[in-house]
Amino acid sequence: MFFTVLTIFPEMFDSFWNHGIIRRAIEHNKIVASAVNIRNYAKDRHQVTDDRPYGGGSGMVMKPEPLAAAIRDTAKTLNGAKTVLLTPQGRVFDQKMARELASSDGLILVCGRYEGVDERICHDLIDYEISIGDYVLTGGELAGMIIIDAVTRLIPGALGGEDAAAKDSFSDDLLEHAHYTRPSNFEDQEVPEVLLSGHHQEIENWRLESSVMRTLLKRPDLLHKKNLSRQEREILGKWGREIERILDLYQNGKKGT
Ligand code: 4GX
Numbered sequence: 001m002f003f004t005v006l007t008i009f010p011e012m013f014d015s016f017w018n019h020g021i022i023r024r025a026i027e028h029n030k031i032v033a034s035a036v037n038i039r040n041y042a043k044d045r046h047q048v049t050d051d052r053p054y055g056g057g058s059g060m061v062m063k064p065e066p067l068a069a070a071i072r073d074t075a076k077t078l079n080g081a082k083t084v085l086l087t088p089q090g091r092v093f094d095q096k097m098a099r100e101l102a103s104s105d106g107l108i109l110v111c112g113r114y115e116g117v118d119e120r121i122c123h124d125l126i127d128y129e130i131s132i133g134d135y136v137l138t139g140g141e142l143a144g145m146i147i148i149d150a151v152t153r154l155i156p157g158a159l160g161g162e163d164a165a166a167k168d169s170f171s172d173d174l175l176e177h178a179h180y181t182r183p184s185n186f187e188d189q190e191v192p193e194v195l196l197s198g199h200h201q202e203i204e205n206w207r208l209e210s211s212v213m214r215t216l217l218k219r220p221d222l223l224h225k226k227n228l229s230r231q232e233r234e235i236l237g238k239w240g241r242e243i244e245r246i247l248d249l250y251q252n253g254k255k256g257t
Helices: 012-017 020-027 064-077 095-102 120-125 141-152 160-167 200-218 220-225 230-251
Strands: 002-007 032-037 081-092 106-111 128-131
Touching (some): 002 012, 002 064, 064 120, 081 141, 128 141, 200 230
Parallel strands (some): 081 106
């Protein structure tokens, strides 16, 4: 899979391409990645990429011609590429979209600066408008890195031996279980005993319970959307009964009075 980023700040990606999983994915030919300067496609002597907005007002707008030339020139060398514009007006990025994008041959990510890009770019030249969340950035570059990061780890072989974890059916819709490493006692806090027991099935059960209950407590909205397995429903039922038991003790005046 390939990623080509169109930006006026390609140097922002130098460090991004050269660390961790992204670097390894490039070295193992799982992805081909580059950042191209939109300025290279500006025809005038000063290679201007922005201009004042029609209708007046503050701020600048990215001119359509250099952007269109950059997108077309990139797309013609990359068959099957989808073009993505990073913008607060886009569909909000999530794991489902990451999976959808990971199934494409490649992405051309258009990173705007200033107040945005000339609207006429969007109609013919952009396949997806994507927002990484409801907040305002100073440019699309960090948003582009986030998309590339989330998509790359879904590419088969990109995570090395950990692919199964990324694809694990429940790992997408539930929060991760709690993690622990040595020492087994840290500042008077013990690691849950079952994790030291070597009982693989019990450890798996504990991890699912940890995932389900962390999701319920920290991100209940994720549970509302999810199709729950029998085991997940059993975990919620068990804790539901436990909560009811505690409330019953109060109602019967056996506690806290
Ligand atoms: N998720 N920004 C883009 C300029 C801009 C505006 C409109 C194209 C169209 C953002 C986000 C984000 C700020 C990046 C405005 N470019 N991008 N920039 N949230 O806030 O993706």
